[in-house]
Amino acid sequence: xxxxxxxxxxxxxxxxxxxxxxxxxxxxxxxxxxxxxxxxxxxxxxxxxxxxxxxxxxxxxxxxxxxxxxxxxxxxxxxxxxxxxxxxxxxxxxxxxxxxxxxxxxxxxxxxxxxxxxxxxxxxxxxxxxxxxxxxxxxxxxxxxxxxxxxxxxxxxxxxxxxxxxxxxxxxxxxxxxxxxxxxxxxxxxxxxxxxxxxxxxxxxxxxxxxxxxxxxxxxxxxxxxxxxxxxxxxxxxxxxxxxxxxxxxxxxxxxxxxxxxxxxxxxxxxxxxxxxxxxxxxxxxxxxxxxxxxxxxxxxxxxxxxxxxxxxxxxxxxxxxxxxxxxxxxxxxxxxxxxxxxxxxxxxxxxxxxxxxxxxxxxxxxxxxxxxxxxxx
Numbered sequence: 001x002x003x004x005x006x007x008x009x010x011x012x013x014x015x016x017x018x019x020x021x022x023x024x025x026x027x028x029x030x031x032x033x034x035x036x037x038x039x040x041x042x043x044x045x046x047x048x049x050x051x052x053x054x055x056x057x058x059x060x061x062x063x064x065x066x067x068x069x070x071x072x073x074x075x076x077x078x079x080x081x082x083x084x085x086x087x088x089x090x091x092x093x094x095x096x097x098x099x100x101x102x103x104x105x106x107x108x109x110x111x112x113x114x115x116x117x118x119x120x121x122x123x124x125x126x127x128x129x130x131x132x133x134x135x136x137x138x139x140x141x142x143x144x145x146x147x148x149x150x151x152x153x154x155x156x157x158x159x160x161x162x163x164x165x166x167x168x169x170x171x172x173x174x175x176x177x178x179x180x181x182x183x184x185x186x187x188x189x190x191x192x193x194x195x196x197x198x199x200x201x202x203x204x205x206x207x208x209x210x211x212x213x214x215x216x217x218x219x220x221x222x223x224x225x226x227x228x229x230x231x232x233x234x235x236x237x238x239x240x241x242x243x244x245x246x247x248x249x250x251x252x253x254x255x256x257x258x259x260x261x262x263x264x265x266x267x268x269x270x271x272x273x274x275x276x277x278x279x280x281x282x283x284x285x286x287x288x289x290x291x292x293x294x295x296x297x298x299x300x301x302x303x304x305x306x307x308x309x310x311x312x313x314x315x316x317x318x319x320x321x322x323x324x325x326x327x328x329x330x331x332x333x334x335x336x337x338x339x340x341x342x343x344x345x346x347x348x349x350x351x352x353x354x355x356x357x358x359x360x361x362x363x364x365x366x367x368x369x370x371x372x373x374x375x376x377x378x
Contacts, residue, residue, distance in 0.1 A: 005040060005108050006031050009131030010375065012350050014056050015095045016080055016088055022060035024076040024354055025069070027095075032134040036110040039137050041121060044149035046102030046128040047342070048353075048362050048371045049157050050249075050289060056098050058091070059084035062363065065356055074354045097127025099373070103143065103152035104133075113137035120149055124156040129350060131375045141329055147336055153372060154185070154342040157313065159332040161288070162190040164316045165247050166199055167328070171320070172284065176200035178238070178246035178259055181291055182222070183210035183367045185342050186249075191219050192339045200241035204234070204255070206367065213368075225255065231262060239266040244281060247311060249289030256285045256308055257298020264302035278303020286311035291365055345369045349378040 011029040016022050034040045060078040069075040085092070103122040109115075121140040123133055143152040169177045179190055182203035194201040195218050203214050203222045214222045221241060223233040237243075244267075246259045260283050267281035283302060288311040298308070317325045332340050345361075352358055353373050362371040 005033055006132060010350055011127070011130035012098055012353065012373075013095045014058075014098050016058050016060070016085075016092055018085075018092045020080045020082055020085055022058060022076075022078045022080055024056070026073050026075075026350055026354070029130060029132075031132045034108050034110045034113070034134050037112045037137055038110050038134050039106045039113050039116050039121070039140060040108040040132060040134050041102075041104045041123055041140070042107045043102045043123075043128055043130060043133055043375050044104040045153035045347075046099045046373045046375065047154045047157075047344075048373060049100060049154075050291070050365055051157065052098055052100055053363055053365070054290075055096065057363070058088045062356075062359065065359070067354070067356060072351055074351055076354045076356070076359075097130060099128030099130070100124065100126055101154065101156040102128030102133070103149040103155070105149070106140075107132075109137070116140070116142065119143075120147060120152065122152040122155045129353070129373055129375065131350075141333055144333060144336060150344070150347075150372060150374075151337055151341070154370075155332050155336060155340060158186040158189055158342065159340040160317070160328055161313050162186055162193055163328045163331065164313060164320075165190060166193055166197065167320060167324075168286070168311070168316060169199070169245050172245065174243070174245040174284070176202070176241040176243035176245075178202040178204065178243050179249075180204045180225075180246070180255060180259075181206070181249040181289070181367050182219075183207075183213055184249065185368070185370050187367075188214070188217060189340055189342075191217060195219075196339060200243060202234070202237045202241055202243050204259075210367065231258060234259070235262040235265045238262055239269060242266075245284045246286070248285055248287045250292045251287050251290040252292030252294035252296055254297045256287060256296055257302075259285055260298065260302040260306050260308070264306075275303075278305065280305055282306065284309075288312070342370060344372045347372040347374045347377070349373070350375050351378070 008028040060080045065078040101124045106116045109117045120143045183205045211222045221237040263283040267279035283306040285308045
């Protein structure tokens, strides 16, 4: 373990200029010495989550990408359509770090955090696509003895989001839930949580092989949106489970509305008297992802007791408070290599993360594929 703090470390930076150009680069970033309550972490692994991609690329047209620099220090530029610049006005001409979460070893610590020296920890807070990150000790999660950085790299965003979905379901009085793009890493995690906790879950996937994948992992209710019988299958699963809350990773298209319509059909089958306003069963769809960035379309065939809104992890954690949030974090640490295990398609160096072929792969957001950046490899 180094006894001196490195003067600098390599970091990935993203900038969108006022003239409409995306600029990605690797820079030597000064290492900030930890204060009394801080730790300095040598980042060994950081995942590329869907939530990281918009900060990395913004609304840039990656078909216009041009690579420059040298192999070990590549740059990438691309054009941002002028009509879309207003959507990122707040970040124009600012060089920003990227990467919501990561994990590594504490190599220096302030006097009040000395007990963490040498421990492998996970960190949340942004700018994790870097070799070194200084963070408040209270914001790191100490990994179980023997756990690797790769195992802990994704222990915040996906695990806490999946746990928060179940927490939100209970908090709002629902008894079962629906999840779309359910064969994703997060979806498989949510399935394991629900099986362990005895919660009914309706998994919506997009391919027959994803049905087989989840059923092989014990999922009881899996419906394929590509099947001709999708709406009937979904309605039957909703009627059986009583699910009245859904978390939608897709965002665009018709699926959010279809879920509400099928929830209404399932509820109406239990009605004993006619109501011209539809069932009085409240139906909620939360959109938390953007796999489809197109318009969200729905036809109002689901009565009046419904809501579609957004869902973000950080505001929800604030809603439940630090004590309950801490309990969720403790569960993640305890079940890191079982319930909350993540699997990666490939790992990339910082330089490899800027290669167009790799960008095309991880920016495709294919269900079940996840990529890891390893800042010190190579």
